[in-house]
Amino acid sequence: MAAVDRQHDRVLSTLNADGSRRWLRPKPSRGRFWRRRRAVAWLLIALFALLPHLKINGRPAVLLDVARREFSLFGGVFYPTDTVLLALFVVGVFLTIFLLTALFGRVWCGWGCPQTVYMEFVFRPIERFFDGEPGRTRRRGAWRTPAKYAAFVLVSMFLAHVFLAYFVGIDELARWVRRSPAEHPASFLIMASVTALMMFDFCFFREQTCIVACPYGRFQSVLLDRRSLIVSYDPKRGEPRGKAKRAATGVPLPVVGANGTGAPRTNGDCVDCFKCVATCPTGIDIRDGLQMECIHCAQCIDACDDVMERLGRPRGLIRYGSQAGIEGERARRLRPRVLIYPLLLAGVVTGIVVALSRIEGADVTVLRGPGLPFNVLPTGEVSNQAVVRVRNRTGAEVGYEVSVPGVEGARVIGVESPLRVAAGALRSEAVSIVLPADAATQRRTEITVRITGTDGFAAETPFRFFGTGRAAGGRP
Ligand code: SF4
Numbered sequence: 039m040a041a042v043d044r045q046h047d048r049v050l051s052t053l054n055a056d057g058s059r060r061w062l063r064p065k066p067s068r069g070r071f072w073r074r075r076r077a078v079a080w081l082l083i084a085l086f087a088l089l090p091h092l093k094i095n096g097r098p099a100v101l102l103d104v105a106r107r108e109f110s111l112f113g114g115v116f117y118p119t120d121t122v123l124l125a126l127f128v129v130g131v132f133l134t135i136f137l138l139t140a141l142f143g144r145v146w147c148g149w150g151c152p153q154t155v156y157m158e159f160v161f162r163p164i165e166r167f168f169d170g171e172p173g174r175t176r177r178r179g180a181w182r183t184p185a186k187y188a189a190f191v192l193v194s195m196f197l198a199h200v201f202l203a204y205f206v207g208i209d210e211l212a213r214w215v216r217r218s219p220a221e222h223p224a225s226f227l228i229m230a231s232v233t234a235l236m237m238f239d240f241c242f243f244r245e246q247t248c249i250v251a252c253p254y255g256r257f258q259s260v261l262l263d264r265r266s267l268i269v270s271y272d273p274k275r276g277e278p279r280g281k282a283k284r285a286a287t288g289v290p291l292p293v294v295g296a297n298g299t300g301a302p303r304t305n306g307d308c309v310d311c312f313k314c315v316a317t318c319p320t321g322i323d324i325r326d327g328l329q330m331e332c333i334h335c336a337q338c339i340d341a342c343d344d345v346m347e348r349l350g351r352p353r354g355l356i357r358y359g360s361q362a363g364i365e366g367e368r369a370r371r372l373r374p375r376v377l378i379y380p381l382l383l384a385g386v387v388t389g390i391v392v393a394l395s396r397i398e399g400a401d402v403t404v405l406r407g408p409g410l411p412f413n414v415l416p417t418g419e420v421s422n423q424a425v426v427r428v429r430n431r432t433g434a435e436v437g438y439e440v441s442v443p444g445v446e447g448a449r450v451i452g453v454e455s456p457l458r459v460a461a462g463a464l465r466s467e468a469v470s471i472v473l474p475a476d477a478a479t480q481r482r483t484e485i486t487v488r489i490t491g492t493d494g495f496a497a498e499t500p501f502r503f504f505g506t507g508r509a510a511g512g513r514p
């Protein structure tokens with residue numbers, strides 16, 4: 039306990055006075071919040087591991103194929119060209135974070151963030167299994183440390199494989215796993231690097247990720263207000279802190295006002311046992327007030343509730359509440375920010391729905407091709423080079439016809455007809471757009487290129503056709 043007694047000499051909760059790293063071994067407090075968090079954590083772990091196996095309409099439910107620039111999300115396929123949708127999605131994610139933080143504080147950090155989930159419910163339990171519970175004598179045995187790190191490597195490798203499945207797909211990953219690393223050194227290197235990163239994070243960097251690396255914690259001072267839900271200590275009830283006085287029977291004396299027993303008042307309810315500090319995964323003392331390092335994991339609530347129950351005092355000296363509530367102000371859930379964020383979010387969701395409804399069966403573009411602006415063919419017709427690019431967004435092969443409507447005698451040559459494009463594939467073809475001589479007498483003529491698919495798809499795209507600038511058969 040001497041280590042925690044000296045904590046107020048520290049600049050950072052994980053830094054000793056001499057500047058060396060203070061390694062934390064938080065003692066788990068297995069109370070009601072810990073049990074709920076564990077249930078949520080295992081649900082999230084199962085979801086993370088199973089999602090790459092899930093298929094919707096024959097496609098992976100989630101596949102972020104960066105190499106092919108193709109993103110499958112719950113039955114839909116998106117491409118980098120879906121910029122509006124992507125922008126709306128990112129704005130929506132940020133607004134959701136802002137709203138959740140305003141309402142529930144750092145609930146994400148304490149309950150849902152993979153860093154917390156895997157650190158507290160996978161890696162630390164493994165560590166306790168091999169080393170023993172914090173605060174007790176370390177288990178002996180030379181084999182324990184290598185065995186612990188072997189277990190860490192195995193878990194990290196598993197997580198690295200699942201993580202990669204989101205980017206390459208479970209089928210591709212299975213092929214990688216079955217083949218020798220020598221056959222696919224690049225992918226093996228990616229897997230090994232991700233495993234090494236996991237090992238670095240969960241075995242060495244640990245709580246530093248939350249304290250110094252994660253930007254979200256830095257933003258909390260602007261995202262939270264006095265009425266946001268936070269984990270906080272009640273100084274009115276707890277102070278002045280001091281050891282519990284005991285009656286002759288050995289039972290600690292309760293405090294006047296805390297439970298209305300009328301027993302003699304000595305100290306507040308906080309008995310300065312430091313259990314809330316010893317259990318904290320970021321090593322802070324919640325009694326110092328709201329701190330950036332606090333990830334709102336509620337471990338200190340469970341630790342303190344246990345102490346209060348043993349002392350026969352009401353739970354909740356440390357509790358979920360708001361700064362305003364702890365200071366005795368009236369609870370007020372509705373504030374400008376919890377009204378404005380949902381309104382903005384509703385606008386963004388509407389935008390996403392509209393953008394989704396406008397996604398068609400194919401993305402088509404017609405670009406000017408390289409080379410001369412125009413060519414006069416032996417027939418007297420005039421041609422322009424163009425590149426037709428078709429992305430088939432459907433789940434089946436489609437044939438596309440390219441034509442120029444509205445100009446009699448116009449045709450498109452140099453492309454197979456129909457142009458067959460496999461499901462989800464992108465095809466670019468160089469074509470010649472040919473107009474009769476009398477339709478290409480202007481230097482520039484705005485024409486329309488039509489692309490129709492065998493699946494009923496139809497789109498028209500403008501094209502500036504360069505002509506001869508002279509009357510048919512005449513001089514320019
Ligand atoms: S666990 Fe509760 S009683 Fe013990 S030091 Fe923390 S706040 Fe005080």
Ligand code: SF4
Binds near residue numbers: 317332334338
């Ligand atoms: S102060 Fe409490 S809620 Fe905050 S990180 Fe520490 S244990 Fe978790």
